[in-house]
């Protein structure tokens with residue numbers, strides 16, 4: 001078996017201590033297990049620099065796509081319309097989700113080597129008052145480009161619309177002050193920069209906007225508001241939760257803090273990146 005040194009962008013290599021957490025069996029109904037869920041939810045809000053008065057965290061079974069699909073199909077109603085800004089496969093996947101679930105959308109497709117332009121988004125919002133939401137990817141993993149969600153977020157907030165961000169391969173590795181950047185829904189997953197193992201995604205939601213999504217969900221299992229209502233009571237997941245993965249994730253969050261938080265992890269990733277480029281150049285790769 002090949003013991004990889006570096007797997008990226010995720011699932012990535014996890015520590016032995018994170019993996020060891022999965023040797024313990026837990027019951028989804030037990031108070032100590034539900035407390036782990038609540039601890040994770042609190043820690044996620046802290047990582048995004050948001051207060052529990054304004055934001056709340058929802059954990060959702062399934063991979064990252066399930067989280068993105070949960071948001072798009074739960075908060076964009078039949079009378080709404082979402083502007084999807086894409087510059088890679090994961091942005092395009094958002095359009096596929098909307099098409100499949102008949103979520104009204106328009107698509108601003110940017111070249112893969114360029115970031116979606118905030119001024120263009122502002123114009124599109126001005127021209128089409130029917131647009132209620134804007135969705136885009138932060139780190140477009142297909143190319144590695146880091147999109148300027150801060151500028152787009154400002155434009156979306158100024159226009160009074162709702163901003164949905166797929167921060168799958170950035171959250172935990174890149175600092176994202178969600179409230180300051182005008183993000184209303186932020187999606188990421190267990191197995192990316194927080195360095196847990198695959199099995200669930202999580203969504204940071206502006207409370208007020210989450211509550212406004214009442215009655216909009218098209219799916220039972222991916223209903224974001226329903227999932228939140230269950231979890232908010234006492235940490236119990238609506239349907240069977242991936243207990244081993246949740247324990248591993250809780251440990252991974254603690255290890256992120258021990259490392260020095262997002263700034264320290266960011267520096268390590270940047271150094272890995274620099275080293276990779278340097279060594280590949282030395283090997284004669286262009």
Ligand SMILES: Cc1ncc(COP(=O)(O)O)c(C=O)c1O
Nearest residue numbers: 063064065090139141166168169
């Ligand atoms: C930016 C981004 N969005 C969405 C996804 C989809 O996540 P998953 O493959 O976990 O469903 C990925 C996966 O790498 C991603 O990088």
